[in-house]
Amino acid sequence: MEVGYWDTALKIKEKIQMCTGIPVSNQKLIYFGQVLPDDHDVDKCAIINDSHIDLIVHSGYVKQPPVIRLQLKTGPRSGVHLPVDVKDNVLWLKERLQKSEGKAVDKLVIHATGAELCDQQLLGEVPDNCEIDVSFRQYPATAGIRWAKNKVEVTLWSYRCGTKIPVEVNGRDKVGKLRKEVERLQKLIEFNLPEDGYFFIHKQDVMEEDKSFFWHGVSENDTIEIFPGRVTYGSR
Template sequence: MDVVFETSTGRYFTIEIGFFDTVLEIKEKVQKYQGYPVPTQKLVFQGQELADDRDTEHYNILQNSRIHLALAADAADGKLPESGDGRARITVAVSTPTSRRQLTLEADAADTVARLKERVRDLSGVPPNRFVLFHGGVELQDHRRLADYVVADHSRMNLVMRPSLGAKKLRLLLLPKHGAKTIPVEVNASDNVSELRKEVQRLHGVLNFDLPPEGYFFIYKQNAMEEDKSFRWHDVRPGDTIEIFHASVKDSP
């Protein structure tokens, strides 16, 4: 699931975390993707400072929850390293769907997205017109500058391949509940995940399988799916399984 962080300087960024990550693991991800050392971080959610040994379930942290990130003064100044001509230099990590490894690239904050995509092509061999880049859940437009999207040093991006012309529908497997039989479904890669909910309701009327009465959401590779984002954005592939997860949440202590 994605969680939004806000620093004391008013900067926002989004990081994907696990459902049962500890607070310490979350801080480690903030350090990995944003460069803020763990010892300088203090995380506050709903007015409460989070203890390192507690997890997201304990604090009822959910998809799109907003966490305040308080930083020591030496880490919160937001300064970026500069190149010889005074331009801000940043390092970004790009995750690709075809490889487990990340591409690490250097760029100027004033560079356009198109220029960054050319560097990605140089390292991966993928033509720029065959992929799009996402940062913080937002698709980056080629003509915009990295600074327009608040791409900072050690930011993380996702590379998502564009479908080829005439691409067939995605054939997926839907798992209504643990231990149940999977149900084959077809979707368009460009469809938002919300379209799957409509298909689930249609199939439920035909097959009469169990659905959680309190509501549900979709899980893909152990992460909650954002229904206003496409299957392509989630990098869903043919033959993948999507689970229906019970939406009820325990009351906070």
């Protein structure tokens, strides 16, 4: 399970409930022999990448099928009630919609409860019977030309060392190229990178390094955060 750096033990229990159906009240989390208090976050509990946490389920729990129902709205007059597995993610939903709607995955935008859902977010985190809006991202015909010629200045920020660095990027470059630039900067200036790995975040979304800055909607004076940890993607 992927958890956030500031997720509390209670938040982890809620994610477990979404994935397995086990109620929070029936769960107890054990880490290195200690019960995790509900109000302690990942940092305070010293949980690191690839940690193993024991889940104790209280007696009397009856497992329910891990299926939720989503109300998909693909247009003003169209909608469908779709049952999905709680372990499916938004990317899987986009791929399913690609087959039915004939739109490329990178043009599909999924919104729920007023916010856009990132590709790796589990559908189990969306409330049951929640209405999901599906829209199609439109790229201006001249956008690619503009980005190919102009570089955009963004700010790199690492919360670990509190350092902000202005960097120029090309909109058509893949985000993975930024990793090489960050490591070059580390050698030139005092810019500490997380020892256990890191990834990039733009507007609270994890950036996919095989996609371009333009694909992520990066624009002038935006901030790109360097966050500790590693991103792992499940497969179906």
